[in-house]
Amino acid sequence: MLIRMKLMLLKHRWFQLLISGVLFFILAEIALVSTGNPLFFPTVILLGAFVVPVTFVAYFYEYVRDRDISMPTLTACFIFGGLIGVIAAGFIEYQTLRSLNNASLFGVGLIEETAKLIFPVVMFVRWKYQHEADGLLFGVAAGMGFAALETMGYAMVNLVQSGGSVGTLQQVLLIRGLLSPSGHAAWTGFVCAVLWRQRQTKSSWFGLPVVGAFLLAIVLHAVWDIVSSMNVQTGAQLALYSVLLLALIAVSLTLVFWRFRKAKAFALKASGAAA
Numbered sequence: 238m239l240i241r242m243k244l245m246l247l248k249h250r251w252f253q254l255l256i257s258g259v260l261f262f263i264l265a266e267i268a269l270v271s272t273g274n275p276l277f278f279p280t281v282i283l284l285g286a287f288v289v290p291v292t293f294v295a296y297f298y299e300y301v302r303d304r305d306i307s308m309p310t311l312t313a314c315f316i317f318g319g320l321i322g323v324i325a326a327g328f329i330e331y332q333t334l335r336s337l338n339n340a341s342l343f344g345v346g347l348i349e350e351t352a353k354l355i356f357p358v359v360m361f362v363r364w365k366y367q368h369e370a371d372g373l374l375f376g377v378a379a380g381m382g383f384a385a386l387e388t389m390g391y392a393m394v395n396l397v398q399s400g401g402s403v404g405t406l407q408q409v410l411l412i413r414g415l416l417s418p419s420g421h422a423a424w425t426g427f428v429c430a431v432l433w434r435q436r437q438t439k440s441s442w443f444g445l446p447v448v449g450a451f452l453l454a455i456v457l458h459a460v461w462d463i464v465s466s467m468n469v470q471t472g473a474q475l476a477l478y479s480v481l482l483l484a485l486i487a488v489s490l491t492l493v494f495w496r497f498r499k500a501k502a503f504a505l506k507a508s509g510a511a512a
Contacts, residue, residue, distance in 0.1 A: 251295035258288030270403060278396065278406075285410030286388040290381035291315075293418045297377050297426075301370045301501045314375050318356035319382020323390075326352035326383075342466075346458035350451065353383050353425045361432060370500040372433025373426050377493070380425030384417040416486070420461060423489040424454035430496035437503070453492075461485050 262284040269277035294315060298308070326349045357375040360366055366375070392409050399405040431450040435443075464481045467474065 249299060251292050251299055254295050255288065255292040258284060258292065262288055266403075266407070275401070281406065282389055282392045282396075282410065285406075285414055286385045286392060289414045289417050290385040290422070293422055294374075294378050294381050297374055297497070301373060301497055306366060306371060306374060311374060311378050314356055314360065314378040315382040317382075318353065318375070318379030319384075319386045321355050322349070322353040322379060322383040323386045325355060342462040343455065343459040345462060346455040349383075349421075350424060350428070350454050350458055353379050353421065354428065357425070357429050361429075361436075367433070367436060368500070369430050369434040369437050369496065369503060372429040372431075373493075373496055373500050376426035376429025377422045379429075380420075380422035381417065383425075384413075384421040387421075388413040388417065419486040419489045420458075423493040424457055427489075427492045427496055428454050430493075430500060434496075434499070457485060457489055 262281065265277055265280045265284055268274070269281055294311065298306075298311060329348050329352070354376075357372070357379050360375050361372065366372075388410065391413060392406055395409045396402070396406050428447070428450045432443075432447050435447055460481075464478065464485065467478050469475050469478050
């Protein structure tokens with residue numbers, strides 16, 4: 238049974254991407270540690286930042302995509318959605334936020350959640366892609382592009398600040414890589430799915446459900462940043478940190494996979510009706 242499950246997984250493109258990406262990441266790390274050649278740092282950072290985001294987008298593309306969304310279109314959303322989001326968010330945050338406290342972190346959440354929506358909203362206005370599955374895919378892709386580029390930035394900063402410590406780099410890439418699906422991708426994917434759902438059901442585009450989803454994403458983002466900035470020094474603090482982080486991960490993933498199931502069910506129903 239276990240062997241059969243493994244063979245079934247190997248047939249999926251998202252799983253092939255994950256396995257090959259992880260293997261190349263391990264090989265690049267071995268080469269870096271063995272040779273001490275700093276030329277391997279960019280390769281390790283690139284693979285560490287992009288393997289999980291690309292895999293997550295590929296998973297959604299395989300299971301919920303609308304037949305009208307091509308891979309080049311989704312790739313453009315991943316790249317340009319991430320680039321526009323990171324540049325816009327970074328510029329606005331630099332201009333408006335001078336200190337990082339709990340209150341200002343809600344401002345960070347507002348700025349980043351808005352910036353990540355720029356490219357998906359452009360796709361929304363174009364009108365061509367009208368199903369909830371389309372919005373979910375564009376949101377996940379833009380969120381993951383943002384997360385991957387942000388991880389690269391954090392990896393570079395920590396690498397420089399640590400004086401070239403490979404251990405510090407590994408820690409940043411591992412933590413941010415594994416957690417990326419439950420962060421930016423989940424929040425933006427959820428908001429976009431609700432936005433497209435409103436159009437799909439011929440409801441008000443920017444009505445209460447969309448505003449509520451957007452505000453929820455901002456709150457989740459801000460609380461995530463607050464939890465991440467906790468000063469953990471004791472066992473009790475570590476336990477509290479772990480519980481809060483796991484709760485945020487559970488809520489975020491539940492939201493995006495809830496919309497995933499709804500979008501998939503609608504797509505199957507629509508294809509059945511068309512047949």
